[in-house]
Amino acid sequence: MKDYSIYILAAYSFCFLSLILLIFLSKIYLSKSEKKLNEIDKNG
Amino acid sequence: MKNIFINPGQLNKLSEFLSPWLAIISFIFLIFGLWLSFFYSPIDYQQGNAVRILYIHAPSAWLSMLIYSFLAINSFFGLVFGHVTAFTLARAAAPIGLTFTAICLVTGSVWGKPMWGTWWVWDARLTSVLVLFFFYIGYIIFLKSFSDFTKGEKFSSILSIIGIVNLPIIKFSVDYWNTLHQPASISKFSSPSIHIDMLIPLIVMFLSFLFLFLYILILRFQAELIIRKININNMKFYKDS
Amino acid sequence: MKSIKMVRRRKKIYRIISLLLIISISLFLIIYALRDNVIFFYSPSEVREKVAKKEIIDGSLIRLGGLVQENSFLRNNKSQIFFVITDYKKEISVVYSGILPDLFEEGQGVIAEGFLRINENSMKFPEKFSLKKNDFYFEAQTILAKHDENYMPPEVADALEMEMNDND
Incomplete structure (x- = not known):
């Protein structure tokens, strides 16, 4: 039976890197929107 | 109970409470699932250890379809009843579904190269999943392409409801047509054509991804709610001036 | 007041359902016409x-x-x-x-x-x-x-094959 470790590594790393990126971007999105809201509250 | 679905503020409060729990549950399932898929799961009699790709491929494929149904149902309620919560949930779900569809396509491709002998073929299953991917992209682009965000919401909701006809095509493509992609292994509950030692990691990984989806959904829901507030504020500002 | 809202809602639902119906029928016809190519x-x-x-x-x-x-x-x-x-x-x-x-x-x-x-x-x-x-x-x-839809460890596959041979 052949060893497919490289393919497994590629698949898992793509999967988890993209999920981590998604969480990271979502967190940034949330903090940015909160900042914006605070600015508006201060000004208006 | 009914109020939770109509009043976004209540869901927002609930989500603040739920968020850490969902993250913890997802993480526990993930660690357990990874251990199962790398150490507990036996190798397959034909695929060898390439079967381990299945444990992320199949759950992300299920989720990509589940999230799309969630998106379309929320769009429907948003359109018909005008619920802010439904629209916001749909908005929040779209990028997550897009990511899971991308994971499904890429991991499938990486599995296909050594197993089938090709990265990609244009058979009914692979093509219909690619169409699902484009529906997600279309939904997100439609959302952002109107200066009046409620208009964008309406158009993209209609698009997502149209896209729901694609889901049964994805599901049954492997049964109706000759495809390179194999038919479903777990369609029959009494005796799935997958060994129990491979079924357990599959289900644990699915649960992990499911809770991860809920966690990110809540995160994005909070953000989208704030953005909506800002947008409405801006619109009032322009109306007044 | 409430009834106008209800009527509007019902109209919307009918519109969405008819949209879905039209699209699924036309899609079905397309798939049927292209069945040899699919x-x-x-x-x-x-x-x-x-x-x-x-x-x-x-x-x-x-x-x-x-x-x-x-x-x-x-x-x-x-x-x-x-x-x-x-x-x-x-x-x-x-x-x-x-x-x-x-x-x-x-x-x-x-x-x-x-x-x-x-x-x-x-x-x-x-x-x-x-x-x-x-x-x-x-x-x-x-x-x-x-690939077929069967996933099992090699030992199970061997056992199954032995069983098949016994039955022959």
Whole structure:
């Protein structure tokens, strides 16, 4: 039976890197929107 | 109970409470699932250890379809009843579904190269999943392409409801047509054509991804709610001036 | 006041349902019209049927799918590969020179992409294929292995096979 470790590594790393990126971007999105809201509250 | 679905503020409060729990549950399932898929799961009699790709491929494929149904149902309620919560949930779900569809396509491709002998073929299953991917992209682009965000919401909701006809095509493509992609292994509950030692990691990984989806959904829901507030504020500002 | 809202809602629901209906009906018609094109490969029986109807002729580029017949695989010294694709009703001999995917095995599913050729004595198949003159064979350009939906550890597969042999 052949060893497919490289393919497994590629698949898992793509999967988890993209999920981590998604969480990271979502967190940034949330903090940015909160900042914006605070600015508006201060000004208006 | 009914109020939770109509009043976004209540869901927002609930989500603040739920968020850490969902993250913890997802993480526990993930660690357990990874251990199962790398150490507990036996190798397959034909695929060898390439079967381990299945444990992320199949759950992300299920989720990509589940999230799309969630998106379309929320769009429907948003359109018909005008619920802010439904629209916001749909908005929040779209990028997550897009990511899971991308994971499904890429991991499938990486599995296909050594197993089938090709990265990609244009058979009914692979093509219909690619169409699902484009529906997600279309939904997100439609959302952002109107200066009046409620208009964008309406158009993209209609698009997502149209896209729901694609889901049964994805599901049954492997049964109706000759495809390179194999038919479903777990369609029959009494005796799935997958060994129990491979079924357990599959289900644990699915649960992990499911809770991860809920966690990110809540995160994005909070953000989208704030953005909506800002947008409405801006619109009032322009109306007044 | 409330009733106007309800009527509007109902109208919206009807609109959405009719939209979905129209789209699914038109999609169904499109798929029905293109049913031959949606199919990824033909089985040997279908190919023979289509050859009889002249829908597939000598030199047609098609995909042929089925199982690799047991004890049919042969490799000659020019690294040409010969085997038979069968659907247990009809079979077609295949010639191929190239890399085989890892899942390729006798008794396993396979899809060959290439040209259908009429045998005009130019192609020498090994003797055991007993290809008659003017019968057709398949000249494959690419071979894809088709995986089935069964997943199990090797020990279980061995046990199953033993059981099968016992029953015979």
